[in-house]
Amino acid sequence: MKDIFAEVITIGDEILYGQITDTNTQWISAELSKIGVKTIRKSSVGDNEAQILQILREAETRADVILLTGGLGPTKDDITKKTLAQHFGTGMVLNDDALANVTEIFTRRGFPLTEINRQQAMVPSNCTCLVNKVGTAPGMWFEQSGKVYASMPGVPHEMKWLMETYVLDKIRAFFNTPFIYHKIIRTVGIGESFLAQKIESWEDALPPHIRLAYLPSMGQVKLRLTATGADADGVVAETQQQVDELLKLAHEYVYGYDDDELEAVAGRMLRERSLKLAVAESCTGGYLAHMITKVPGSSDYFTGGVVAYSNDLKVNELGVLPETLAQHGAVSEETVRQMAENVRLRLGADIGLATSGVAGPGGGSDEKPVGTVWIAYADGTKTVAKKLQLFRDRVLNIQMSSLYTLNLMRTELASGG
Amino acid sequence: MKDIFAEVITIGDEILYGQITDTNTQWISAELSKIGVKTIRKSSVGDNEAQILQILREAETRADVILLTGGLGPTKDDITKKTLAQHFGTGMVLNDDALANVTEIFTRRGFPLTEINRQQAMVPSNCTCLVNKVGTAPGMWFEQSGKVYASMPGVPHEMKWLMETYVLDKIRAFFNTPFIYHKIIRTVGIGESFLAQKIESWEDALPPHIRLAYLPSMGQVKLRLTATGADADGVVAETQQQVDELLKLAHEYVYGYDDDELEAVAGRMLRERSLKLAVAESCTGGYLAHMITKVPGSSDYFTGGVVAYSNDLKVNELGVLPETLAQHGAVSEETVRQMAENVRLRLGADIGLATSGVAGPGGGSDEKPVGTVWIAYADGTKTVAKKLQLFRDRVLNIQMSSLYTLNLMRTELASGG
Numbered sequence: 001m002k003d004i005f006a007e008v009i010t011i012g013d014e015i016l017y018g019q020i021t022d023t024n025t026q027w028i029s030a031e032l033s034k035i036g037v038k039t040i041r042k043s044s045v046g047d048n049e050a051q052i053l054q055i056l057r058e059a060e061t062r063a064d065v066i067l068l069t070g071g072l073g074p075t076k077d078d079i080t081k082k083t084l085a086q087h088f089g090t091g092m093v094l095n096d097d098a099l100a101n102v103t104e105i106f107t108r109r110g111f112p113l114t115e116i117n118r119q120q121a122m123v124p125s126n127c128t129c130l131v132n133k134v135g136t137a138p139g140m141w142f143e144q145s146g147k148v149y150a151s152m153p154g155v156p157h158e159m160k161w162l163m164e165t166y167v168l169d170k171i172r173a174f175f176n177t178p179f180i181y182h183k184i185i186r187t188v189g190i191g192e193s194f195l196a197q198k199i200e201s202w203e204d205a206l207p208p209h210i211r212l213a214y215l216p217s218m219g220q221v222k223l224r225l226t227a228t229g230a231d232a233d234g235v236v237a238e239t240q241q242q243v244d245e246l247l248k249l250a251h252e253y254v255y256g257y258d259d260d261e262l263e264a265v266a267g268r269m270l271r272e273r274s275l276k277l278a279v280a281e282s283c284t285g286g287y288l289a290h291m292i293t294k295v296p297g298s299s300d301y302f303t304g305g306v307v308a309y310s311n312d313l314k315v316n317e318l319g320v321l322p323e324t325l326a327q328h329g330a331v332s333e334e335t336v337r338q339m340a341e342n343v344r345l346r347l348g349a350d351i352g353l354a355t356s357g358v359a360g361p362g363g364g365s366d367e368k369p370v371g372t373v374w375i376a377y378a379d380g381t382k383t384v385a386k387k388l389q390l391f392r393d394r395v396l397n398i399q400m401s402s403l404y405t406l407n408l409m410r411t412e413l414a415s416g417g
Numbered sequence: 418m419k420d421i422f423a424e425v426i427t428i429g430d431e432i433l434y435g436q437i438t439d440t441n442t443q444w445i446s447a448e449l450s451k452i453g454v455k456t457i458r459k460s461s462v463g464d465n466e467a468q469i470l471q472i473l474r475e476a477e478t479r480a481d482v483i484l485l486t487g488g489l490g491p492t493k494d495d496i497t498k499k500t501l502a503q504h505f506g507t508g509m510v511l512n513d514d515a516l517a518n519v520t521e522i523f524t525r526r527g528f529p530l531t532e533i534n535r536q537q538a539m540v541p542s543n544c545t546c547l548v549n550k551v552g553t554a555p556g557m558w559f560e561q562s563g564k565v566y567a568s569m570p571g572v573p574h575e576m577k578w579l580m581e582t583y584v585l586d587k588i589r590a591f592f593n594t595p596f597i598y599h600k601i602i603r604t605v606g607i608g609e610s611f612l613a614q615k616i617e618s619w620e621d622a623l624p625p626h627i628r629l630a631y632l633p634s635m636g637q638v639k640l641r642l643t644a645t646g647a648d649a650d651g652v653v654a655e656t657q658q659q660v661d662e663l664l665k666l667a668h669e670y671v672y673g674y675d676d677d678e679l680e681a682v683a684g685r686m687l688r689e690r691s692l693k694l695a696v697a698e699s700c701t702g703g704y705l706a707h708m709i710t711k712v713p714g715s716s717d718y719f720t721g722g723v724v725a726y727s728n729d730l731k732v733n734e735l736g737v738l739p740e741t742l743a744q745h746g747a748v749s750e751e752t753v754r755q756m757a758e759n760v761r762l763r764l765g766a767d768i769g770l771a772t773s774g775v776a777g778p779g780g781g782s783d784e785k786p787v788g789t790v791w792i793a794y795a796d797g798t799k800t801v802a803k804k805l806q807l808f809r810d811r812v813l814n815i816q817m818s819s820l821y822t823l824n825l826m827r828t829e830l831a832s833g834g
Contacts, residue, residue, distance in 0.1 A: 010459075015443075015459075016446065016456050016457070016458075016459065017446055017447070017450050017455075017456060018442070018443045018444065018445070018446035018447030018448075018449075018450060018456070019447070019630070019632065020443075021440070021443050022439075022442075022443070023438070025435070025439075025461075026432075026435045026437075026438050026439070027435065028435070029433065029434055029435035030434070030435030030436070031435075032435075033434050033435060038434075039433050039434060039435070040433070040462075040463065040468070041433075041460060041461065041462055041468070041472075042427075042432075042433065042459075042460065042461035043458060043459065043460045043461075044442075044458065044459035044460075045457075045458055046457065051457065051458070055458075058475070213436070215436060279724075281703075281706075284707075285706055285707055285709070285710025285711065285715075285719075286698075286703035286704065286705065286706025286707040286709075286710060286722060286724070287703065287707040287710075287711075288703065289698075289702055289703025289706070289724045290701075290702055290703040290704040290707050290815070292702070292703075293702025293703060293704075293724070293726065293815075294702065294704075294811065294812050294815060296777070296778050296779060296811055297779065298702075298726075299726050299727070302702075302726050303726060303727045303729070303730055304723065304724045304725045304726045304727060304730040304734070305703060305723070305724035306721065306722070306723055306724070306734075307696075307703070307706045307710070307721045307722035307723070307724070308721045309710065309715075309716050309719050309720060309721045310716070310720045310721060310765075312720070312765060313720060313721040313764060313765075316765075317721070317723075317764070347730060347734070348727075348729060348730075360713070361713050362713060362714065394711065394713055395711050398707070398710075398711060
């Protein structure tokens with residue numbers, strides 16, 4: 001199969017001058033990669049006719065797929081549409097579907113349609129209008145000389161909706177791309193290079209039509225399998241066989257698939273087992289509770305938490321023995337075990353989790369340097385504590401400690417804890 | 418003064434294929450803008466000689482300043498250096514300072530210097546080597562035909578260090594840019610358009626050499642003043658006068674300047690007043706405590722917090738009266754006042770803060786739709802409660818509620834509360 005190349009072009013002064021973060025182009029090229037289209041250039045230009053015309057001419061010499069975002073708002077600054085018409089040598093026409101859509105949106109909001117917004121339904125006469133059900137600016141699709149072009153608003157959720165509703169399918173149809181299947185295996189608690197060693201034999205034996213990518217992020221590594229073939233069912237089944245083989249080598253690190261987040265997976269395990277959770281935090285300072293409660297519906301299994309920053313609170317609210325603190329210190333196995341056991345009882349939960357550590361930048365010692373963190377799990381039958389040695393960054397230490405504490409619970413529950 | 422134009426070029430397959438987020442180019446163009454240099458194009462290309470040569474030739478036709486990041490690692494993939502030498506028609510030479518630097522870094526880590534890492538000290542013969550004290554790959558500076566070029570590693574903290582240590586100053590010196598002074602005024606609790614209305618007369622009266630930019634983010638708007646002039650002391654003094662004028666119109670929304678974060682400002686106020694803080698959270702689920710504790714040294718003034726997700730915990734741990742919950746519900750002024758007052762007493766603090774609301778997506782009703790949040794401040798003398806009506810996104814509601822609760826404390830303390 002011939003390679004299909006794409007260029008992704010961002011239009012707008014705000015991105016060019018660094019006033020807002022561009023999250024669109026990363027998402028777009030990741031999605032293109034999933035359908036087998038390779039991004040060869042990304043560019044940002046301003047809301048400027050000459051710059052837009054220039055980048056369009058350049059991109060045509062290199063790419064088969066040219067995707068533009070931005071510059072489609074109703075204000076005078078936004079000139080993408082008119083510039084596209086100029087580039088293709090066509091005029092502007094009123095698109096009935098786009099007009100119906102923008103009229104409907106204004107009616108729903110109880111505003112009269114202004115002339116400025118009516119102009120949003122004007123598009124270059126050679127485009128296929130991509131009616132935008134989540135915004136007032138339509139997307140546009142062009143085909144010319146064996147190349148395809150799409151122009152979309154810069155608002156991320158509108159761009160994503162148009163890509164997922166129209167653009168990705170239209171690219172696949174135009175270039176008749178083969179079936180591509182993706183499976184993401186999510187791991188936690190093992191570094192990229194150690195994981196690679198562990199699964200080396202499996203990776204080396206992958207057939208050429210199933211590719212593997214490592215996608216590392218904080219404390220986690222996602223493995224993405226991309227399988228290609230003519231027979232969709234066969235491709236899916238074969239990929240699943242490979243996942244099963246992988247699990248034989250690394251099952252203890254795998255917590256989920258595709259869009260599963262660790263906090264949601266952990267929550268689901270609690271809900272399925274009808275268990276309630278409570279947390280006692282020192283160094284994580286509320287972040288562990290936040291990870292748990294940012295999952296919708298977490299009130300079903302989370303009773304609550306205590307953030308005990310001072311030693312007084314560790315004694316008064318969490319029943320840590322003063323002699324334990326005196327003898328071993330707040331950052332110790334003994335303290336964190338008592339915190340987990342007592343918060344469980346005190347807050348009426350089945351499981352208690354606890355953290356105590358030196359988040360930094362101050363507070364470290366030779367014996368307990370910054371990044372030393374004790375975490376614990378208690379379920380009434382047993383208590384498990386673990387020592388982490390993390391890094392020098394405070395916020396990273398807080399986030400990693402919270403993640404590993406949730407993962408400790410996950411592994412205990414998975415092993416029948 | 419003639420405009421100075423810049424192009425920012427990112428080199429690396431990981432960014433091009435959407436595997437990692439590019440945060441460098443936003444930072445770079447924002448910094449360039451501060452010294453009066455205007456970014457006219459941003460591009461990402463792969464680790465590919467032909468692509469790099471092409472973008473260099475294109476950029477030279479448009480820009481005075483060409484900044485490159487990425488492709489400087491020791492592996493074979495990273496070809497930026499050799500390609501730059503080819504572009505300038507020069508050879509590679511060993512740079513003694515760069516070699517001393519990389520040798521020193523390896524000695525410190527206790528590793529022998531490998532030949533691959535020794536290669537990192539090879540640079541194009543026409544460059545000024547920018548010794549990188551925070552990494553092994555040196556930065557490079559080139560001057561040719563009235564244009565300047567810098568090549569830096571893609572690792573964000575190395576790139577920032579090189580920009581701040583060398584590159585920004587060298588650009589200013591080369592183009593002899595005028596003195597530029599920036600002052601950021603940070604506001605919270607007022608939307609961009611309302612703030613703009615409130616300060617319209619002041620904005621209209623700004624002299625032409627002091628420009629204003631609105632930089633909105635979640636719940637906050639930063640106002641950036643950029644002042645230009647020949648006399649540095651005069652420019653600074655004049656800008657400060659304008660800030661003083663602005664404060665007359667909007668002082669109640671201003672919490673800090675430049676890099677001040679609200680959580681750090683609030684913490685400083687507590688420390689200066691020798692006050693201790695405790696928090697009781699329902700809908701914010703630990704995030705308010707996290708905002709407070711992510712500030713280094715927060716243990717000086719934060720005793721702790723209770724996350725009371727269930728009504729049982731609101732009664733047992735926070736002393737909310739069962740009849741209050743029965744009569745008014747958990748999301749009510751009455752409940753949140755009791756939470757703030759009681760957590761203050763219970764956790765031995767001077768000030769108590771509390772939140773209770775419907776974060777969503779479930780749990781809303783006609784009377785209390787998703788986004789309804791009550792927040793409260795109690796200091797023993799008085800209790801202040803406030804109702805927020807936020808949006809539909811759970812995580813955003815959690816973050817905004819926490820921010821506004823901290824701001825409630827800030828305004829109470831500032832007014833002598």
